[in-house]
Amino acid sequence: MTAPLLSLRDLRTEYRTDRGTVQAVRGVDLTLHRGEILGLVGESGSGKSVTCMSILKLLKRGGHITSGTAVYDGTDLLKLSEAQLSRVRGDKIGVVFQDPMSALNPTMTVGRQIEEVLLQHRKISKKAARARAIELFKLVRIPSAETRIDNYPHEFSGGMRQRVMIAIALACDPDLLIADEPTTALDVTIQRQILALLKELRDRLGMAIILVTHDLGVIAETADRVMVLYGGQVMEQARVTDLFEAPQHPYTRGLLAAIPDPRRSDSALSPVPGSPPDMRAPPSGCPFAPRCPNAMAICLTPPDLYGAGDTPRLRPAQYTRCWLADPAAPADLMEATG
Amino acid sequence: MSAPLLELKNLQMHFPTRQGPLKAVDGISLSIQAGETLGLVGESGCGKSTLARALIRLYRPTGGRVLLDGQEITTLSDSAMKPHRRRMQMIFQDPVAALNGRMTVGELIAEPLEIMNIGTAAIRRERVKELLEKVGLGADAANRFPHSFSGGQRQRVGIARAIALEPELVVCDEPISALDVSIQAQIVNMLSDLKRDTGLAYLFITHDLSMLRHIADRIGVMYLGKLVEIAPSEALHAAPRHPYTELLWSAIPVPDPAARRDDAFETGEVPSPLDIPSGCRFHTRCPYASPLCKTTEPPLQTGADGHGVACHHPLPSSPSTHQQEIENA
Numbered sequence: 091m092t093a094p095l096l097s098l099r100d101l102r103t104e105y106r107t108d109r110g111t112v113q114a115v116r117g118v119d120l121t122l123h124r125g126e127i128l129g130l131v132g133e134s135g136s137g138k139s140v141t142c143m144s145i146l147k148l149l150k151r152g153g154h155i156t157s158g159t160a161v162y163d164g165t166d167l168l169k170l171s172e173a174q175l176s177r178v179r180g181d182k183i184g185v186v187f188q189d190p191m192s193a194l195n196p197t198m199t200v201g202r203q204i205e206e207v208l209l210q211h212r213k214i215s216k217k218a219a220r221a222r223a224i225e226l227f228k229l230v231r232i233p234s235a236e237t238r239i240d241n242y243p244h245e246f247s248g249g250m251r252q253r254v255m256i257a258i259a260l261a262c263d264p265d266l267l268i269a270d271e272p273t274t275a276l277d278v279t280i281q282r283q284i285l286a287l288l289k290e291l292r293d294r295l296g297m298a299i300i301l302v303t304h305d306l307g308v309i310a311e312t313a314d315r316v317m318v319l320y321g322g323q324v325m326e327q328a329r330v331t332d333l334f335e336a337p338q339h340p341y342t343r344g345l346l347a348a349i350p351d352p353r354r355s356d357s358a359l360s361p362v363p364g365s366p367p368d369m370r371a372p373p374s375g376c377p378f379a380p381r382c383p384n385a386m387a388i389c390l391t392p393p394d395l396y397g398a399g400d401t402p403r404l405r406p407a408q409y410t411r412c413w414l415a416d417p418a419a420p421a422d423l424m425e426a427t428g
Numbered sequence: 429m430s431a432p433l434l435e436l437k438n439l440q441m442h443f444p445t446r447q448g449p450l451k452a453v454d455g456i457s458l459s460i461q462a463g464e465t466l467g468l469v470g471e472s473g474c475g476k477s478t479l480a481r482a483l484i485r486l487y488r489p490t491g492g493r494v495l496l497d498g499q500e501i502t503t504l505s506d507s508a509m510k511p512h513r514r515r516m517q518m519i520f521q522d523p524v525a526a527l528n529g530r531m532t533v534g535e536l537i538a539e540p541l542e543i544m545n546i547g548t549a550a551i552r553r554e555r556v557k558e559l560l561e562k563v564g565l566g567a568d569a570a571n572r573f574p575h576s577f578s579g580g581q582r583q584r585v586g587i588a589r590a591i592a593l594e595p596e597l598v599v600c601d602e603p604i605s606a607l608d609v610s611i612q613a614q615i616v617n618m619l620s621d622l623k624r625d626t627g628l629a630y631l632f633i634t635h636d637l638s639m640l641r642h643i644a645d646r647i648g649v650m651y652l653g654k655l656v657e658i659a660p661s662e663a664l665h666a667a668p669r670h671p672y673t674e675l676l677w678s679a680i681p682v683p684d685p686a687a688r689r690d691d692a693f694e695t696g697e698v699p700s701p702l703d704i705p706s707g708c709r710f711h712t713r714c715p716y717a718s719p720l721c722k723t724t725e726p727p728l729q730t731g732a733d734g735h736g737v738a739c740h741h742p743l744p745s746s747p748s749t750h751q752q753e754i755e756n757a
């Protein structure tokens with residue numbers, strides 16, 4: 091097998107605030123190959139954004155990476171200087187931030203903002219940069235691209251601003267795109283077209299994508315592999331069909347059960363009961379234990395990440411951090427509880 | 429029937445630009461009854477947020493009329509608008525961006541009360557506590573700053589602030605888009621409870637069609653500045669009649685990898701509000717377009733069942749007969 095494009099090992103990130111230290115990411119491993127789309131799901135506060143932003147050291151004030159490596163194409167990004175990182179950001183690695191308004195400069199036309207990224211990383215003329223900016227605008231389906239390129243962010247709709255950010259992230263044909271909730275502000279038709287565009291760039295240029303979303307429909311239609319985060323840790327990881335067909339972790343099962351059925355209006359909304367853990371003092375054992383319908387006494391001890399080698403129930407490339415998958419657990423326990 | 433709480437008559441909001449008027453909202457008529465939830469959907473950039481801002485008079489409409497309880501408020505000055513302001517409030521997608529980060533949650537919620545000179549400081553403090561309980565945050569949240577809250581909690585702060593003045597209409601512009609499924613469900617359930625307890629009406633803008641189905645009594649569908657379909661929520665889901673609505677429905681992502689569609693989903697270029705197509709503005713992308721559609725704009729026609737559609741060849745409840753109808757037309 092070829093070397094992965096990106097490999098995170100034991101990433102740990104915390105936020106030091108006046109209300110205590112938040113352990114946002116607690117030992118995340120992640121492997122991504124060229125041309126692969128990895129979906130990242132998990133409820134609010136589970137550490138999806140912090141994981142993504144740690145890769146390029148784009149953490150907000152108070153954020154500290156306390157351990158781990160993020161090897162990209164042979165280089166540990168976490169060891170690079172700020173100057174070296176700024177050459178990678180926006181060039182080899184494009185980022186779509188969760189909040190477009192704070193990522194765009196309100197005092198500059200969006201065209202200038204795209205052109206600046208291009209001029210910073212590419213030896214091209216201003217004219218060529220502008221032509222490329224217009225082309226990118228068309229790619230993300232902004233009508234009247236030639237004239238709207240000279241507008242300011244506030245003159246765009248919410249979904250158009252989100253697409254401007256996608257255009258900026260794609261400007262330099264990155265090898266890796268980190269997309270944090272890139273389509274939340276889009277209607278379903280434009281959303282589908284943007285996702286098709288990303289898949290097309292993956293097929294044509296071999297771009298790899300980390301796609302963060304809370305929409306499991308988007309995951310089902312786009313991702314090759316999925317990682318489920320909870321309490322700053324990976325709970326389950328699997329190929330997309332396996333995750334939907336044979337979810338192993340009780341939290342994954344809860345997430346899938348909470349999807350509203352689009353064909354019915356009378357179906358009650360059934361979110362996973364309970365509330366997320368306080369990440370200033372996360373549970374010492376399995377982080378999901380306080381809400382888990384299958385919790386056992388042993389769950390107060392942190393479970394390992396089990397793979398197909400440990401238990402035959404797991405499919406190839408499927409991993410779950412749950413005591414139910416321990417080889418010593420009775421074989422019928424999972425079926426009985428699931 | 430009594431006068432609707434809010435009525436729009438041919439409302440227009442055109443922004444002046446160097447390339448001529450950008451017709452963000454281009455003649456929309458609709459009404460919202462007291463205690464009703466009207467959902468609003470449509471393509472990104474079709475004018476939903478602009479419509480919302482114009483109808484609560486954050487913008488001064490460039491044409492048409494806005495009636496609140498039968499009373500015209502379209503061109504009222506800021507001071508003349510003041511007594512009406514408290515009756516209509518708005519919740520945005522990202523409440524933090526809209527909130528002042530240096531104010532505590534308590535101060536933020538009390539602010540609208542202060543602006544309207546309601547109560548003494550002590551009475552306002554009591555009211556803030558009550559509101560925080562109502563949105564499920566607990567009274568001790570008052571002394572904290574919004575940035576220390578999660579997205580879902582911040583949205584609750586936004587809601588507490590919006591309902592502080594006991595409005596009759598709350599416009600929700602994508603209040604749940606940034607939230608995960610569990611928190612979405614909590615917020616939606618909370619908004620439903622508030623409606624039941626206080627008789628609020630909502631205009632609810634969202635891209636989440638399955639969530640909308642849970643909360644909206646009626647749903648309006650916009651396309652390029654116009655209302656193209658409006659119907660009771662169930663009827664619209666069971667049998668959309670406008671070809672654009674049909675397209676929208678077909679694009680809903682299916683949470684099942686086995687049903688995955690890997691096609692490019694080409695639906696034609698989205699036209700620009702700077703250059704609106706002639707006739708039916710959807711004709712450049714409509715699979716059913718006839719010569720008539722290119723020249724004549726179809727009016728919104730509402731049947732006895734309350735299902736309104738603006739199309740020369742609307743889809744029937746049974747799809748198989750449709751092509752035949754177009755050929756006969």
Ligand SMILES: Nc1ncnc2c1ncn2[C@@H]1O[C@H](COP(=O)(O)OP(=O)(O)OP(=O)(O)O)[C@@H](O)[C@H]1O
Nearest residue numbers: 105112114133134135136137138139140150369579
């Ligand atoms: N700037 C910050 N200051 C303090 N804590 C933070 C900050 N940003 C994130 N956190 C905390 O880190 C944890 C992980 O947050 P993160 O933003 O990664 O969640 P997420 O999974 O992206 O959630 P969402 O779906 O809401 O975007 C949370 O407990 C959050 O409160």
Ligand SMILES: Nc1ncnc2c1ncn2[C@@H]1O[C@H](COP(=O)(O)OP(=O)(O)OP(=O)(O)O)[C@@H](O)[C@H]1O
Nearest residue numbers: 245246247248249443452472473474475476477478
């Ligand atoms: N202040 C403004 N000046 C100029 N044009 C504007 C302004 N505000 C909005 N527009 C334009 O009006 C059109 C409608 O925008 P609006 O924000 O109402 O769309 P929307 O339906 O809410 O879209 P989204 O779903 O993406 O939020 C867009 O073309 C937008 O660029």
Ligand code: SF4
Nearest residue numbers: 376379382389412413
């Ligand atoms: S380890 Fe225990 S508590 Fe955690 S998910 Fe598995 S069964 Fe539930």
Ligand code: SF4
Nearest residue numbers: 708711714721739740
């Ligand atoms: S009027 Fe014609 S072009 Fe417009 S939606 Fe109906 S069939 Fe299509």
Ligand SMILES: [Mg+2]
Nearest residue numbers: 138139140188
């Ligand atoms: Mg996030």
Ligand SMILES: [Mg+2]
Nearest residue numbers: 247248476477
């Ligand atoms: Mg909008």
